[in-house]
Amino acid sequence: MVRKSKGRQKVEMVKMPNESNLQVTFSKRRSGLFKKASELCTLCGAEVALVVFSPGKKVLGELEAEKKRGEELIQMRKASQAQCWWENPIEELSLPQLEQLKAALEELKKNVAKQAEKIMIQNSGPPQFLGASSSSGGGINLPFDLQSAGFNPNMMPPHGYNNPGFGRGFY
Amino acid sequence: MVRKSKGRQKVEMVKMPNESNLQVTFSKRRSGLFKKASELCTLCGAEVALVVFSPGKKVLGELEAEKKRGEELIQMRKASQAQCWWENPIEELSLPQLEQLKAALEELKKNVAKQAEKIMIQNSGPPQFLGASSSSGGGINLPFDLQSAGFNPNMMPPHGYNNPGFGRGFY
């Protein structure tokens, strides 16, 4: 009778050189690992969280999505920075940028002057009751301003809080 | 020669009844699990995250802190809710609460009237240039209002983004 297999052989604890062997071993050992984790849960009532990512170059869906998202955000940040070039120090602006900025400032000056003129005209007209419309517009949920009525609500500032929530079991 | 041990015996996959056995088994199997996870990393280049919580009633430091924090927040929410009783439906308020609310509303009415009077007095006085102070106060970083100057900055809304960052290795 011919020996079909030499049976399990010892393996050196280094990264496996053979790629296809590595894939098979990964698959088998991963399931073994999850089984062990599950058993630890059941036998001992421990709480275990386990995440395993495939070794291949082809990252898992979720991770890939995360990375993509990260790159998107970097792009967005760059774009928004490019659109806000005028926030940079004056010395770093190019000549066309400086010219554009100068034109914008002149336009702004005109607008400010116009607005001032408008307000002066309003003030010289017949007096109106502005208090009601301007002050009652502040609250949304409350029809009245409790602070000004002597209350001290002392509201809690919003406080971020995340519960990671490791459930019993393994993932 | 006397047998010192019956050797390894099969165990049922249910929670171990004997507490001290359970502790020993937990300790041994946990180290085994970590070893397996480590080996999966080394052999296959996989990325593994592993967290194990002790089964005992005495929770680990971090978890305990989290729970404490959670309870604190609940307390705080309760307290703030108690301080905002006037936000509850009218039918749910007690008599003293209703009386306090009535007094507060009367006080508020007086304040509103006073404020209206004040504004009317201002408007009837000598005209002042209010445009500069009111319109230039809008920006903090920008000394001028680019929107009104014809620019379209199109700023990105702030967008929360968390990178969990699973590192290579096991924990």
Next chain:
DNA sequence: TTCGCTATGATTAGCAA
């Protein structure tokens, strides 16, 4: 890729210290 097989290496239950 995943499956079953089998011989063998690795893990661990039960004790004792």
Next chain:
DNA sequence: ATTGCTAATCATAGCGA
């Protein structure tokens, strides 16, 4: 709580399909 021992069970490398 952790360590060492022993014998038995369990996990899996290597192979073939």
